[in-house]
Amino acid sequence: MKCQYACGTAEHVLERRRFLGTIAGMAGAATLGAPRMVQAAMPELVAGDKHIIMIWLAGGVSQLETWDPKPKTNTGGPFRAIPTSVPGMHICELLPHTAKQMHHLAIVRSINTKENDHGKGAYCMTTGRKQEPVAQYPHLGAVGAKLLAPEDSPLPGHIHVSAGGSGGSGNDAAYLGPRYSSIVLGDGNPPRNTALPEGITPEADNRRHAFRTSVNDHFAKRRRWAESDAFVSSFDQARQLMERRDVFDVSKEAVKDQERYGNSEFGKQLLLARRLVEKGVSCVQVTHSNYDTHYENFDFHIEQLGEFDQPFATLVADLVERGLWDKTLVVVMSEFGRTPSINQFHGRDHWGTAWSVALGGCGIQRGAIIGKTNDNGTEVADREVDHGHLFHTYLSAIGVDSSGEFDAGGRKLPMADPAAAPITELLA
Amino acid sequence: MNDAPAPAPPADAPQADPKLTHAAGEWKHTSPLLSCRFDPSGQFVFCSAQDNSVQRWNIASGQATALNAHDSWVRALAFNPAGNHLYTGGYDGRVFVWETAAAQPTPLRSLNAHDDVAHEGWVRAIAVSPDGKTVATCGNDNLVRLWNAEDGKLLNVLSGHSKHVYNVMFHPDGARLISGDLKGEVREWDLATSEQVRTLDGGSLWKYDEGFRADIGGVRGIDFSPDAALLACGGISEVSNAFAGIGNPLVVVFDYATGEKKQSLVTSKKLRGTIWNVHCHRQGFVIGCDSGHEGGHLLFWNTNDPNEFFDFKLPNLCYDSDLHSDGLRVVTAHQDHVLRIWRMTAPAA
Incomplete structure (x- = not known):
């Protein structure tokens, strides 16, 4: 169902962008601005x-x-x-x-x-x-x-x-x-800011997330915007990324691979x-x-x-052995290269x-x-x-x-x- | 290095005066030059070049003879004290022994640790003990190797350096060996036990450049004073731009007895260069061969003064120098393919 947005003024976009921090900017970028319009023909x-x-x-x-x-x-x-x-x-x-x-x-x-x-x-x-x-x-x-x-990739x-x-985000x-x-x-x-801040327990973070979801749902029933969807999505993706933080931890790899x-x-x-x-x-x-x-x-x-x-x-050898080389x-x-002289x-x-x-x-x-x-x-x-x-x-x-x-x-x-x-x- | 102490000059021997330095001969090759050495007899100058060759230049006749065996650049040249054997060490990891004055030079033998190489990677320097019995080599495998000069057999391996070993030299007493590496670490080895005795801190000759993410520096030149009271190590310091090699030439002079730094010999002008070799003259001054963004220079210091007392501008960049056994002449190997001899006395009338 096509959603009905309240309006699309630039002011709202600006406010929303001001709200987003590093991680939200990273994950939230998934749904913001130009990319939703760009398709591969x-x-x-x-x-x-x-x-x-x-x-x-x-x-x-x-x-x-x-x-x-x-x-x-x-x-x-x-x-x-x-x-x-x-x-x-x-x-x-x-x-x-x-x-x-x-x-x-x-x-x-x-x-x-x-x-x-x-x-x-x-x-x-x-x-x-x-x-x-x-x-x-x-x-x-x-x-x-x-x-x-994939469109729904959490990473x-x-x-x-x-x-x-x-760290941070490139502009490329x-x-x-x-x-x-x-x-x-x-x-x-x-990535920066992907660990819970000191003093915030996972339980507290879950309660915070539940509260945010509740408020977002309530808001969306009356005023739903592309940007409000982006806002919600950015938090969801950031949360998924935080849950997968160990993806970036090579110490989780087998010792033999680390040695290799x-x-x-x-x-x-x-x-x-x-x-x-x-x-x-x-x-x-x-x-x-x-x-x-x-x-x-x-x-x-x-x-x-x-x-x-x-x-x-x-x-190279590792990708070949894991069947990833051809993919x-x-x-x-x-x-550039360097001068022969x-x-x-x-x-x-x-x-x-x-x-x-x-x-x-x-x-x-x-x-x-x-x-x-x-x-x-x-x-x-x-x-x-x-x-x-x-x-x-x-x-x-x-x-x-x-x-x-x-x-x-x-x-x-x-x-x-x-x-x-x-x-x-x-x-x- | 040729580690045999130069014979004491006659009492009435002419004295060198660096301020009188003037050109005393030159010979042009077809490729940029890398290293140079006078043979102990003073009859020849040998130099290596970017065409992988070593050239022997007869100073009197001007005749040049090529010594071709290496498969890469040759940076290490050294003679035995008798002067009849030349040792060449290359970036191909090989060390060859040659008859110094052979009419048609071919290697007498090579020093082989394994697979025809003396070191894995580049050979950086060679030294022969004062008694001529032992040869020391060092290189990019972070090792110093000791060889029997008589038969070329490997005697021992001195390990401990964590970076490429750039230089090696025997103490004049023949009982100890000095090696210096990329990080400016100068190690003293007891040759009787092959144990490291102590480390001298030449760290000011090294920097890890965080922007470039690489090491820059090293003990590029090394020499003992004739009485072995001082050890001089030369290179580059205060590197501000590793990409372009911008730093300042520096010679660190150690009090050898204590191992403490006695003096840092610097330049009064910012020459933005590197000391590629250093020589302790028997008259007490130190000569540094510098090249960099301000060209080539022969720098002369007294060890009680950090600034040079004379700066002789060379016509082109040079990457090595040697002091003749007469104490009066210096040879420099230049980027413009020219080998130049300089004389530190008044020009002949």
């Missing part, structure tokens, strides 16, 4: 069946020290290439554990975003679009949450496990609305990502920091990739001209290498692609027609840049 996916894990190597990881080594060239640096589990595929020696999992993964070695700025590069890679002054586009995680998260659809930070869903904005777990900690991922902060965060996916969260971003190595690039890549390699390889798109990306401080600088990402899982061909760079990595030699192609590919990989549109209040908005297309040979 395409067949429904099986909600909750597919997931995305984006591993963000902040600052710009070097493609030469990861996926596209150029040993014994004037740009190659000191590291050697090692064979992988895919015959003929070599990656940098800094990734020995990952090398053993490459038969599950693919590499795109021919990215040219023409973007060397951190912020703009990040925007390109996470939204599939160039940054524009007059338009905002949603983050891959927000798009994924919109397309993949957020888009979670960002950040390196540092105090653009026209999809705050429901799909990332919930930031600072250092992998649970290792004791590093990043290892715990990848284990959390797997746990969240297994519990039904659609999109998880884990950020590992920092790769912006203008100085001593090689020392720092030893340290950072030393933290990355073993937990990441474990994540989960895993992408390792940065805002080694600067005078033994560093590498920003480089969006010829670099790589690695990805695998849902919808991605195993063991593929797409494109190539020239002998010393200074330019793309074959199959140049950019952020737009990659974004189309991610959507295609999770089973979405990337030429589809979102319907935002009657306004048709392409999900991905219409000027680009999926990298079809990368798709399984």
Whole structure:
């Protein structure tokens, strides 16, 4: 039955928004504002069946020290290439554990975003679009949450496990609305304000909830609004999230799994990502920091990739063993790569001209290498692609027609840049 | 490091005067240079380069000879006291022994802990004991390894460092060994027992950058004063931007008997650089090879004054230096592919 709302004035909306706190803003975003208008103009996916894990190597990881080594060239640096589990595929020696999992993964070695700025590069890679002054586009995680998260999920659809930070909510869903904005777990900690305040017992909280429900029901009989429904829903969802707080607690995982991922902060965060996916969260971003190595690039890549390699390889193996690999798109990306030329401080600088990402899982061909760079990595030699192609590919990989549109209040908005297309040979 | 004490100079030997430092020769390679050492005879200078090679440059004739065996950059160069053997350690984890003056150099042997490598990961430094019998190596596996110089057999492994070991040096008495790591921890080892004796705090040469989420710093250079009363350790301090390597060059001078910090040698100008090597001159001053955002510098300090008494600007960034056994010359390895020799006396008329 269509409900009859009293009115829809902006004043009410404003008052309601003032009321909402952090957690209510997080869960309540499920029913507020633009998202209720936005529909995917395409067949429904099986909600909750597919997931995305984006591993963000902040600052710009070097493609030469990861996926596209150029040993014994004037740009190659000191590291050697090692064979992988895919015959003929070599990656940098800094990734020995990952090398053993490459038969599950693919590499795109021919990215040219023409973007060397951190912020703009990040925007390109996470939204599939160039940054524009007059338009905002949603983050891959927000798009994924919109397309993949069940409507009634008690958990957020888009979670960002950040390196540092105090938590809170991201502002990265653009026209999809705050429901799909990332919930930031600072250092992998649970969302803020999800524990009962000190002095409030569960019994007291239940009585408080019963009273609130009673008052809400009474109010709704006389004056029912979209916003009052949102208000009620936000509290209900926040309550569900609080009841599931242990979803964010990796110590609940088996000891052998904790040991397998290792004791590093990043290892715990990848284990959390797997746990969240297994519990039904659609999109998880884990950020590992920092790769912006203008100085001593090689020392720092030893340290950072030393933290990355073993937990990441474990994540891949773990998802495969649990039967989640074919349901989960895993992408390792940065805002750009790093210059092939080694600067005078033994560093590498920003480089969006010829670099790589690695990805695998849902919808991605195993063991593929797409494109190539020239002998010393200074330019793309074959199959140049950019952020737009990659974004189309991610959507295609999770089973979405990337030429589809979102319907935002009657306004048709392409999900991905219409000027680009999926990298079809990368798709399984 | 070449740990053999330099022979005492004749009483009438010329004295070095850093303020008279001037160019005394240069040789250009085809790749940026990394490390450099005079051989004990003073006939050659060896340097390593980003093309994975080691180059031997005959100072008198200008002839260059390549030593090719490593599969990565070579950062460690050291000689035995007799000077007939060169040890090279690379980022490929391997250590090779070479005949210093061979016409067509090929490795005599390698030092192998297992699988043809001396260390897992990079070899950072090599030192040879004053009696020439023991070789010490260190690297990114957080270990110091001791080897029999005669046959290349592994003698012992010294473990305890929690981070990459950047430097190693024998005490002039040959009974103790010093190692310094990324965190600025300087450990003293008793070679008779292979036990760690004490730790000296060089923590001011290290920082964990919370924004960058990585360690930066380390004991980049190390040297004993000729009387072993002082130990100097160089690197970068007060890092304000790990992304760009912005900090200040620093040499920490320890009173070796007490293990206490005696002096922090800093620069009067903010050079925003790193001390890549340090040398204690027999005349009592300390030389630091600095490179960073203000270019390359040779810095000269007296240990009773925290500020340098002379700053010699180099024409390009340099990543290593060595002091000739005559005490008059310094060689520097530069990013612009050039190996430069500097002489600390009045130019010849």
